[in-house]
Amino acid sequence: MIASILNADFIASVIRIAVPLTLAGLGGVFSEKSGVINIGLEGMMLTGAFAAVAATNFTGNPWLGVVFAIIIGISLGLIHAIVTVSFRANQIVSGVAINLFAGGITVFLSWLWFQESQIMVRRSLPIWGVDVPKAGEALPLIRSMIVVFAHHSPLVYLTLIIVLISHVIIFKTPFGLRLRAVGEYPHAADTLGVNVINMRYLAVIISGALAGLAGSFLSIEQAHFFVRDMSGGRGFIALAAMIFGKWTPFGTVGAALIFGIGEALAIRLQGIFTIPVQFINMVPYLLAIFVLVGAIGRSNAPAADGVPYEKETI
Amino acid sequence: MNNKKHGNATQLSYYILEKITPIIAILGALFLGSIVILLMGEDPINVYRMMFGFAIGNRDGWGNVLFRATPLIFTGLTVAFAFRCGLFNIGGEGQVYVGAFFAAYIGFSLTNLPAIILLPLTIIAAAIGGAFWASIPGILRAKTGVHEVIVTIMMNWIAASFTFYLALVYKAQPTEEMKAAGVQQMIPHTEEIAEAARLPRVATILSSLNISFPSHNPLNMSFFIAIAAAFVVYYILWKTSLGYEIRAVGHNPMASEYAGINIAKNIIIAMMISGALAGLVATNEVMGYSFRWRQELFTNMGFNGIAVALLGKNHPLGVVLAAILFGILSYGGALVNIFTAGKIPRELIIVIQAVIVILVVVADEIVKRFIIKRKIQL
Numbered sequence: 001m002i003a004s005i006l007n008a009d010f011i012a013s014v015i016r017i018a019v020p021l022t023l024a025g026l027g028g029v030f031s032e033k034s035g036v037i038n039i040g041l042e043g044m045m046l047t048g049a050f051a052a053v054a055a056t057n058f059t060g061n062p063w064l065g066v067v068f069a070i071i072i073g074i075s076l077g078l079i080h081a082i083v084t085v086s087f088r089a090n091q092i093v094s095g096v097a098i099n100l101f102a103g104g105i106t107v108f109l110s111w112l113w114f115q116e117s118q119i120m121v122r123r124s125l126p127i128w129g130v131d132v133p134k135a136g137e138a139l140p141l142i143r144s145m146i147v148v149f150a151h152h153s154p155l156v157y158l159t160l161i162i163v164l165i166s167h168v169i170i171f172k173t174p175f176g177l178r179l180r181a182v183g184e185y186p187h188a189a190d191t192l193g194v195n196v197i198n199m200r201y202l203a204v205i206i207s208g209a210l211a212g213l214a215g216s217f218l219s220i221e222q223a224h225f226f227v228r229d230m231s232g233g234r235g236f237i238a239l240a241a242m243i244f245g246k247w248t249p250f251g252t253v254g255a256a257l258i259f260g261i262g263e264a265l266a267i268r269l270q271g272i273f274t275i276p277v278q279f280i281n282m283v284p285y286l287l288a289i290f291v292l293v294g295a296i297g298r299s300n301a302p303a304a305d306g307v308p309y310e311k312e313t314i
Numbered sequence: 315m316n317n318k319k320h321g322n323a324t325q326l327s328y329y330i331l332e333k334i335t336p337i338i339a340i341l342g343a344l345f346l347g348s349i350v351i352l353l354m355g356e357d358p359i360n361v362y363r364m365m366f367g368f369a370i371g372n373r374d375g376w377g378n379v380l381f382r383a384t385p386l387i388f389t390g391l392t393v394a395f396a397f398r399c400g401l402f403n404i405g406g407e408g409q410v411y412v413g414a415f416f417a418a419y420i421g422f423s424l425t426n427l428p429a430i431i432l433l434p435l436t437i438i439a440a441a442i443g444g445a446f447w448a449s450i451p452g453i454l455r456a457k458t459g460v461h462e463v464i465v466t467i468m469m470n471w472i473a474a475s476f477t478f479y480l481a482l483v484y485k486a487q488p489t490e491e492m493k494a495a496g497v498q499q500m501i502p503h504t505e506e507i508a509e510a511a512r513l514p515r516v517a518t519i520l521s522s523l524n525i526s527f528p529s530h531n532p533l534n535m536s537f538f539i540a541i542a543a544a545f546v547v548y549y550i551l552w553k554t555s556l557g558y559e560i561r562a563v564g565h566n567p568m569a570s571e572y573a574g575i576n577i578a579k580n581i582i583i584a585m586m587i588s589g590a591l592a593g594l595v596a597t598n599e600v601m602g603y604s605f606r607w608r609q610e611l612f613t614n615m616g617f618n619g620i621a622v623a624l625l626g627k628n629h630p631l632g633v634v635l636a637a638i639l640f641g642i643l644s645y646g647g648a649l650v651n652i653f654t655a656g657k658i659p660r661e662l663i664i665v666i667q668a669v670i671v672i673l674v675v676v677a678d679e680i681v682k683r684f685i686i687k688r689k690i691q692l
Contacts, residue, residue, distance in 0.1 A: 276482075296459055
């Protein structure tokens with residue numbers, strides 16, 4: 001029975017569930033490392049999911065869908081930056097407003113452009129890697145390796161690369177050092193000549209781009225359609241993953257994989273035990289709460305996280 | 315002497331400036347909305363005239379506007395009350411689901427009680443359901459320090475699944491017509507609540523007073539419960555020691571702790587009162603309108619409450635006014651959607667609401683900075 005659950009296909013589905021959480025979670029890492037809380041990840045993801053489907057269906061090219069999702073994410077990130085960094089408005093309020101806006105604008109444009117609330121995507125990205133051999137054509141081990149490592153959407157590999165690059169940028173480059181300084185002690189960073197405002201703008205825009213990319217994976221790669229509120233709280237689960245991962249890229253991936261295991265396991269257990277589907281649907285959200293409680297006491301948020309920066313004037 | 319007079323005048327103008335930021339935000343959002351309408355090839359003035367004309371041009375429109383404003387008063391107070399304690403309760407959505415289910419359950423199970431007992435019991439059940447659901451993030455925040463924003467959002471999704479499951483368990487029996495036609499319930503809903511648990515419609519009361527009011531109008535007594543709730547919130551926050559403590563914790567938790575205020579206790583109580591207010595949405599939707607629990611009745615009410623609270627500056631009077639404005643937009647927007655044959659989707663209103671929220675926080679900051687600058691110069 002265990003073998004029928006914990007096989008290669010299971011691991012592959014864990015990875016697929018973890019990808020959007022990882023991308024949005026990394027967005028959270030960049031933003032919060034610079035000192036800006038981004039509750040709007042959820043809305044940026046949702047708008048990205050819509051933009052990806054809309055652009056793919058208009059142009060016929062799913063790659064352009066991905067690009068547009070990123071552009072839309074950047075635009076919403078820019079709005080969040082203007083409101084919270086320049087105007088120093090409450091960061092949670094701004095994020096909530098972005099989520100409200102996303103919920104409205106995506107359905108509004110769905111009706112306006114497609115006259116329906118669920119839009120099928122015309123084309124998805126090609127699968128990259130090796131074709132999965134049919135049963136008996138290859139050794140089971142080799143087949144498993146292919147399923148787990150070499151038969152995915154291009155965005156899965158891209159996510160892996162982004163994780164590595166994010167780690168290097170944040171912890172191994174001068175840019176990363178400045179980013180962290182701005183989020184820990186902006187006054188000191190400012191004194192040393194780091195432009196706090198610019199750094200925060202950049203960080204929030206990067207976070208928007210990553211959330212938009214996460215959204216494009218959800219719609220054109222995972223679901224193959226767009227439907228209202230399809231992000232389903234994943235932006236917030238990604239924030240939980242970021243917190244559990246101690247605001248680091250590798251930690252965030254690890255936490256996202258835990259969510260992937262939880263969700264994939266719940267779906268498979270449903271086939272064995274008769275659990276009402278409503279309880280299966282609760283699993284990711286319950287897991288997020290448990291993870292947050294578990295992260296307490298060992299988490300280390302950036303010291304200036306959520307605090308607007310005001311230059312001291314004489 | 316002269317100088318002091320001048321000071322009072324500027325003081326007053328600052329005060330007025332601070333109070334009118336929501337109006338600036340509303341006008342700004344309507345302006346942006348008109349650009350969107352123009353881009354769609356429609357005449358914005360015509361659309362807005364239709365929208366407001368339908369909504370507040372006659373008694374039926376006003377009744378519908380107040381009916382739609384009622385749940386928003388409750389959820390707006392939900393957010394405002396928690397905010398006064400420094401908490402972001404964005405879990406109104408889930409608290410509404412659970413509170414409404416509690417109310418419906420009492421309403422359809424205790425069917426042989428007289429109205430004098432069943433009505434208050436159902437209202438209390440609604441409040442308890444909401445308070446219970448809000449107490450979980452409250453306790454987690456108070457005892458472990460987990461931020462309530464993510465937890466309340468997660469609790470929304472859990473509530474949606476949980477109440478959906480309960481609605482399947484307590485699903486209404488198919489009616490004779492449905493049996494004959496062999497159709498199933500598409501969206502599960504519970505049995506209807508007892509007659510004794512229903513709130514009377516305003517139309518019924520007005521017609522007994524010989525005042526003409528369309529009998530199909532959904533406005534019911536829940537609106538007056540909402541207004542009463544606004545007064546109660548004002549009274550608790552500004553006239554009781556509990557309210558004083560809650561506001562102190564919201565204003566400066568460290569100082570409150572030094573002053574001997576129990577922060578954890580106040581956080582939990584504030585969340586529970588906040589959740590109870592959300593649960594009371596059931597008085598309008600379940601007890602006054604559809605008489606049963608059905609999920610889509612409550613969609614987005616919790617979230618719209620956030621916008622209402624922000625626009626109303628987290629004050630009960632502001633919340634009531636903002637809820638009525640959103641009632642106008644919502645009812646007017648729905649009718650414009652119908653009368654333009656769907657050319658203008660009703661979601662335009664959600665977009666305008668979100669823009670109002672962004673503009674109101676930005677306008678607040680600009681005004682605050684302007685005043686500080688002027689004061690330094692003086």
